[in-house]
Amino acid sequence: MSFENLGLSPYLSKAITKLGFLKPFEIQTETIPSILKGKDVMGIAKTGSGKTLCFVAPLLQKIQHQSYEKSRNIKALILVPTRELAVQIEQTFAGLRTALRREVQTQAVYGGTSINPQMKNLYGTEILIATPGRLLDLMDHNALSLDQLQYLVIDEADKMFQLGFGDEMNRILKSVPKKKQSILFSATLNDKIDEIKSTLSIDPIVVEIKKQEIDLEQIEQVAYKVDAETKGPFLRYLIKSENLEQVLVFVSSTRTADNLVEKLKKNKISAMAIHSKKSQGARMDNLEDFKLGDIKVLVATDLIGRGIHIEGLPTVINYELPRSPLDYVHRIGRTGRANANGKAISLITEEDLHHFKIIQKKMGKKVDLLPTDDVNLHGF
Numbered sequence: 264m265s266f267e268n269l270g271l272s273p274y275l276s277k278a279i280t281k282l283g284f285l286k287p288f289e290i291q292t293e294t295i296p297s298i299l300k301g302k303d304v305m306g307i308a309k310t311g312s313g314k315t316l317c318f319v320a321p322l323l324q325k326i327q328h329q330s331y332e333k334s335r336n337i338k339a340l341i342l343v344p345t346r347e348l349a350v351q352i353e354q355t356f357a358g359l360r361t362a363l364r365r366e367v368q369t370q371a372v373y374g375g376t377s378i379n380p381q382m383k384n385l386y387g388t389e390i391l392i393a394t395p396g397r398l399l400d401l402m403d404h405n406a407l408s409l410d411q412l413q414y415l416v417i418d419e420a421d422k423m424f425q426l427g428f429g430d431e432m433n434r435i436l437k438s439v440p441k442k443k444q445s446i447l448f449s450a451t452l453n454d455k456i457d458e459i460k461s462t463l464s465i466d467p468i469v470v471e472i473k474k475q476e477i478d479l480e481q482i483e484q485v486a487y488k489v490d491a492e493t494k495g496p497f498l499r500y501l502i503k504s505e506n507l508e509q510v511l512v513f514v515s516s517t518r519t520a521d522n523l524v525e526k527l528k529k530n531k532i533s534a535m536a537i538h539s540k541k542s543q544g545a546r547m548d549n550l551e552d553f554k555l556g557d558i559k560v561l562v563a564t565d566l567i568g569r570g571i572h573i574e575g576l577p578t579v580i581n582y583e584l585p586r587s588p589l590d591y592v593h594r595i596g597r598t599g600r601a602n603a604n605g606k607a608i609s610l611i612t613e614e615d616l617h618h619f620k621i622i623q624k625k626m627g628k629k630v631d632l633l634p635t636d637d638v639n640l641h642g643f
Contacts, residue, residue, distance in 0.1 A: 269295040271320055278362035279320060282355075288313035293470040295321055298446060303467035305447040305460075312472060314448045318416045319355045325414075326389055327363040333387035335407050339414035341392040342435065344422040346373035349392045350547055352418070356390065372397045376544070382406040395423070395431035402438065409439050415463075420449040420456055429455075436462045479592075481599035484630045486609040486619065494610050495523070496643040497635055498582060499530045501608065502560065503643070507578050509553070512562045513594050515583040520562045523582065527560055530643065534560035565590055573597070581609040584618055588625035 264287055266276035287295070290308045297304050298321040308314050322339050329338070343349050353371035360366055371392040372381045378400055385391075385406050393401075401407055417423065423432055436459070445465045449456055452471070460467065489497050502510060514520050520536040527534035535549035535558050553561040554573055565585055579598045585591050598605025611619050611632060623629055 264292055266291075266295075266320070270299045271295065272324060272362075274362040275320055275324055275359060278359045279316065282358050290314050290470065290472045291317050293472070297468050297470075298444075299324065301444055303445045303465045305449070305456075305467040305469045307449055307452055307469065307471040309450050309472075314418070315352055315355050317448070318418075318446050319352065319359065322390060322414060322416075323356070323359055323363060323367055326367050327365055331365065331368075331389070335386060335405075336411040337388060337391045337407050337409055338412065339390040339416065340398075340409065340412055340439070341390065341416040341418060342398070342423070342432075343392060343394060343418045344426050344428065346375060346394060347546070347550070348418065349373045349394060352392050356392075372401060374400075375542075378404070395428045395435060399431055399434060412439050412443050414444050414446070415439055416446045416448075417459065418448050420447050420459060421451050421453060424455040432459070433462065439463075478599065479595075479626065479628055481604050482595055483604070483606045484595065484609075484628070485606070486611050486630050486632045487635050488632055489610050489612060489635050491612050491614075493635070493640055494582070494612065495526055496640040497610065497638065498523075498580065499527065499532060499643045500638060500640055501580070502527075502532055503530075508559060509556065509573075509576060510560045510578045510580055511553075511573070511576060511597055512560055512580045512582050513585070514562060514564060515585070517564060519583065520564060523562050524560075527562075532560060533558040534562060536562045538564045565594070577605055579605065579607045581607070584609065584611075584615050584622070588622045591622045592626060 266279050266287055267273055269287060269292065271279070290306055290312045294304050294306050294317045298318060306314055306317060318341070326338055341352060343352065349371040353369060356369045367390060368388050369390040369392065370381070370384055370388045373394045374397045378397070381397070382401060382404060385401065388407070391407065441464065445463050445467065447456070447459065447467065487497065498512070501507070512523065514523060517538040517540045520538050524534045524536045535552060537546050537549050541549070549558070549561065552558045576598045579595050581591070581594060585594060595607035598607060609619065609630070
């Protein structure tokens with residue numbers, strides 16, 4: 264099955280292949296044809312399943328054939344819960360724009376940055392990617408109009424409500440025209456999702472990808488028994504001795520993240536941290552540098568790590584274990600995504616042993632715990 268078989272144009276299909284998608288994932292195969300036909304669709308699939316392309320490609324294909332005139336009218340609105348996700352979706356649009364008959368105007372808007380440049384750039388935007396709070400600010404400023412909206416996409420709909428966007432979502436959904444195509448994506452089906460369906464008065468085609476759980480078989484898991492004081496030196500030894508090129512390291516606190524980066528840099532290992540105390544601009548710059556391979560190690564906390572998506576990430580290291588077994592699976596699931604193999608390494612101290620046993624039990628998979636007593640850490 265190719266992207267062309269799904270109904271996408273040869274040029275667009277070729278551009279998708281250049282982005283690194285060699286063949287469609289299951290969620291793409293199941294949703295793209297229906298979205299191209301103008302049907303309301305609801306996709307239930309986990310993060311990392313390739314769902315962004317499900318709406319990005321059809322929207323570009325449809326809108327490129329429409330006439331363009333500069334106005335405040337938005338043709339397609341994509342609602343997302345986080346700034347990181349907004350930026351990633353905007354980048355996917357940018358990667359496909361060159362394959363179109365004409366350039367479709369897209370923009371991502373989110374909080375944590377000045378509203379004025381966003382307001383200025385909105386005039387003439389056709390596809391808007393927005394977080395709910397910033398969208399309402401812009402609507403209050405009369406910077407855009409949703410009166411002629413043709414397409415509404417809600418990505419990670421379940422997270423919208425977990426993060427407390429309920430009231431904002433209700434305000435936005437009441438502002439959109441009744442007649443439009445609605446596309447929803449969510450990791451789970453729950454009452455709140457049913458609420459959205461009833462607010463929008465839609466009965467969408469529901470596509471549920473059940474086996475989109477993180478495939479633990481594609482992730483090689485290994486753990487090393489370390490002392491608290493040798494954990495840092497052992498991490499540096501590991502990165503250098505195994506010549507690890509792109510490593511996402513998870514820690515529990517912002518302080519640990521910053522300390523770790525400082526020590527890695529002192530040992531001539533290029534590293535950056537990404538956490539809630541960094542400015543939005545710094546977080547995005549660091550993530551971009553990591554994706555491009557300009558830095559070897561990205562150190563992240565769980566909160567920020569959730570929004571990170573890097574194609575073909577080879578290695579994840581748990582420098583500190585997360586509190587819940589589910590968070591452990593989310594962390595290691597950053598690697599081995601979408602048909603690629605990956606490696607997950609955990610550094611385990613005496614204090615972590617009991618908790619790590621619980622994680623393995625819940626996961627249903629035993630992880631080999633290797634000794635490090637014989638490793639010479641002199642100079643690390």
